[in-house]
Amino acid sequence: MKIQAPYLLFLGDASDNLSIKMAKGVADWRPQLCTGQFRLDGCSVTTGQPDMSIAQAKQAGAKTFVLGFANSGGTIDNQWIPFIVEALNNGFDIVSGLHDKLTDIPQIKQLADQLDLQLIDIRHPQQKFKTGTGEPRIGKRLITVGTDCSVGKMYTSLSLEKAMKQRGLAVDFRATGQCGILIAGNGVAIDCVVADFIAGASESLSPANDPAHWDIIEGQGSLFHPAFAGVSLGLLHGAQADAIVVCHAINRESMRGIKNRALPSIADTIALNVAAARVTNPQAQVVGITLNTSSVSESEALEICHTLTLELGLPCIDPIRHGVDAIIDKLCLEY
């Protein structure tokens, strides 16, 4: 599976920024992959990309029509089908990150087959994976892990990739979630893999590479999350990370989707992730902490990061407010 760029981002009638996270992610991180956005009446949010119709996007060279919105059930409503059909008739591949599969809709499947166009359900991996081997691979690897889900692991990973590229390092972002896959153009939705193959899929995601090359692997979930820790652990084992960055959102009262469950401490998160990572890479260590500090002022954010830096002996920054240079300095020094 290879997603053809550039993309037309279809936002439907979305009215909430969270629901267009996937479209916004790619527009923020890979604007060069986007031709524009296609919005319907009632849509009140934007990715910042220029508005255009399907026909205009085709004229402008777009190749893939991206369902850039999500709803809570992950369903493909019947109301979107005419737009998908129009996009296919204009020669677009279709990408969906919804739970429902494009390929399960007979009308769409038939038309795509007939026109020889791709239907890419990025939440449903089509590769065949092997079980993990634990065998070391050449190349350097960094993985982002979290105290919780949705604490900035993808954002941190992409920030690191960008800054490392700017320093001239050989580096690739390795995507493990739907938004990341759209940004990278490939990857594995690791939480959709059959359980037996989590670590094996993770191993295949960052294959052997040049000794100086870095893979920056997007983490998922949290070893402390009662629903998703199995995914996090298999991904961590398969990654064989040399370096770990711990991500955390401050002032969050409860773990995502779980009532009355406090987040683990950063220190506990470091300890458990290092212990687990060393099962497949005895040299694994944490090289930095990133915080989402959007709930506090600039000065409070600085103070929190400074205190944690001293307390943990590791660079602690908010990647949006402070950049990730402190972490990359440490990486360049120690690896």
Place this chain on the structure above:
Amino acid sequence: MKIQAPYLLFLGDASDNLSIKMAKGVADWRPQLCTGQFRLDGCSVTTGQPDMSIAQAKQAGAKTFVLGFANSGGTIDNQWIPFIVEALNNGFDIVSGLHDKLTDIPQIKQLADQLDLQLIDIRHPQQKFKTGTGEPRIGKRLITVGTDCSVGKMYTSLSLEKAMKQRGLAVDFRATGQCGILIAGNGVAIDCVVADFIAGASESLSPANDPAHWDIIEGQGSLFHPAFAGVSLGLLHGAQADAIVVCHAINRESMRGIKNRALPSIADTIALNVAAARVTNPQAQVVGITLNTSSVSESEALEICHTLTLELGLPCIDPIRHGVDAIIDKLCLEY
């Protein structure tokens, strides 16, 4: 899915005891569920059940034809199809624990549909699972965990269930692998669930029950196994175990399927499993150790168990050689 007993165990032309593990498991643990075994020329192993043809088994009341053998690829060879067809024509449901699906073979699928008989691919869960919630459930739960794969977790679980039943305790064995599912008549092949739902599937496997009721949950893999730890962790979190039994095979040089990788120590296995289990049950503790001591003499086995009992302060036994009473005594005393 409910597997109808009694079973006819089909061994094909198997010549190796390991390859009929599934058939042997059910014959050993639930002989009352078996009518007999059906062997072809060249089959040199036995479950101990009486030999009979498909027609004889039908006469004797058997309801389900079990593919009781495995091969390394998990494939259904064409040579077995005539026997499956004969079984269907005799009114049997078919159970397979192979990776290949019965339902993917058009001839078999059509015939089963036509005759309204079940094709049960126990390695392919058909239920829809939810993601885990971490919410406590009433009832008591014990899970077996391992230093490695194939160290006796199912055997230990079934030994505990049997001995607890003999003491009049309310107890159920909860199966998580293909052999266990055949023995229990239901369960979830947890390593075949989509990664996102491991913990949720595990939660559904041992639902709320009477406060005094015990679920004995069959563990899978090992938190230290580089291929399967994600499965083990999700299962452990979903189980919300009050009690953990650690299983180990002595004198094993390397983790199953992984070259040059020593097994973790029992002490490390206790520590990591307790820490992980406490994410969803803060009262979780280890109540005993079971060893597969088949590689040493009776007296050596006793000495090893005695030494470990003193060293770890926990009952340590080989369930085959010594029974599991020491562990159940502790359970009854402390819960």
